[in-house]
Amino acid sequence: MSIALEHVSYVYSPGTAYEKHALKDVSFEIPQGQFVGIIGHTGSGKSTLIQHLNGLVRATSGRVLYEGRNIYEDGYNMRELRTRVGLVFQYPEYQLFEVDVISDVCFGPKNQGLPQEECEKRAREALEHVGFPEKYYKQSPFELSGGQKRRVAIAGVLAMRPKVLILDEPTAGLDPKGRDEILDQISELHRKTDMTVILVSHSMEDVARYVERLIVMNRGEKMLDGTPREVFRHYKELEKVGLAAPQVTYVMHDLKARGFDVSPDATTIREAAEEILGSFRRSGKI
Numbered sequence: 001m002s003i004a005l006e007h008v009s010y011v012y013s014p015g016t017a018y019e020k021h022a023l024k025d026v027s028f029e030i031p032q033g034q035f036v037g038i039i040g041h042t043g044s045g046k047s048t049l050i051q052h053l054n055g056l057v058r059a060t061s062g063r064v065l066y067e068g069r070n071i072y073e074d075g076y077n078m079r080e081l082r083t084r085v086g087l088v089f090q091y092p093e094y095q096l097f098e099v100d101v102i103s104d105v106c107f108g109p110k111n112q113g114l115p116q117e118e119c120e121k122r123a124r125e126a127l128e129h130v131g132f133p134e135k136y137y138k139q140s141p142f143e144l145s146g147g148q149k150r151r152v153a154i155a156g157v158l159a160m161r162p163k164v165l166i167l168d169e170p171t172a173g174l175d176p177k178g179r180d181e182i183l184d185q186i187s188e189l190h191r192k193t194d195m196t197v198i199l200v201s202h203s204m205e206d207v208a209r210y211v212e213r214l215i216v217m218n219r220g221e222k223m224l225d226g227t228p229r230e231v232f233r234h235y236k237e238l239e240k241v242g243l244a245a246p247q248v249t250y251v252m253h254d255l256k257a258r259g260f261d262v263s264p265d266a267t268t269i270r271e272a273a274e275e276i277l278g279s280f281r282r283s284g285k286i
Contacts, residue, residue: 083160
């Protein structure tokens with residue numbers, strides 16, 4: 001099972017003075033179970049791209065395939081697709097509206113036609129997955145902190161048990177502790193299940209730490225696609241389009257330039273520490 005784009009282009013307001021090419025001939029395939037990061041500066045096409053993946057936006061040209069089927073073919077069940085490919089928008093807490101947390105998370109399963117008992121079971125499981133405390137289940141979502149609201153919104157998508165979870169800047173506006181907690185929960189969920197996770201983020205440190213594959217968008221085109229190590233080797237090219245590598249990448253390149261026997265490809269603090277310790281061991285200093 002996979003989700004794929006084949007030569008997808010998208011044009012806003014075609015034929016008018018406001019015409020804008022948001023996506024230009026984008027192709028890639030994401031196999032089931034992969035954890036993928038998508039990065040790019042504002043206006044690079046990231047948000048437009050992910051809205052194609054569950055049919056919220058229809059391509060001007062090209063095809064989107066889910067499990068090998070073209071989602072634009074006549075009679076395709078878009079409603080079913082959107083339960084299998086769940087999209088959590090940036091600042092999803094603005095979409096909370098029910099009287100209490102458990103009711104809000106039940107909303108998606110109810111729309112799937114499931115009985116109340118099954119809806120509540122799924123809601124509780126989803127809230128557990130995102131680490132939300134049970135004592136707040138009956139509390140109004142409007143009385144929660146920003147991080148708690150974010151967890152509830154993500155749980156609302158998880159309760160529909162999607163095969164693909166797309167997260168558009170899920171940690172925007174959160175403090176470092178809240179950001180780490182949410183991403184750790186998502187990483188743990190990915191580890192325990194066969195769910196595909198697609199993470200859109202501005203944080204190079206976050207994508208380096210969590211994802212196994214990184215797609216870089218620039219001006220509507222796919223610029224780079226590979227492992228974080230492969231992508232961040234092109235840090236000078238990334239700088240030219242307003243992006244950067246994780247800070248640790250710059251540190252490792254600087255150490256290499258100063259004569260240290262380390263690989264400059266380290267992208268996380270743990271990898272950097274292992275490289276530096278290895279360098280000291282090889283030199284006999286420890």
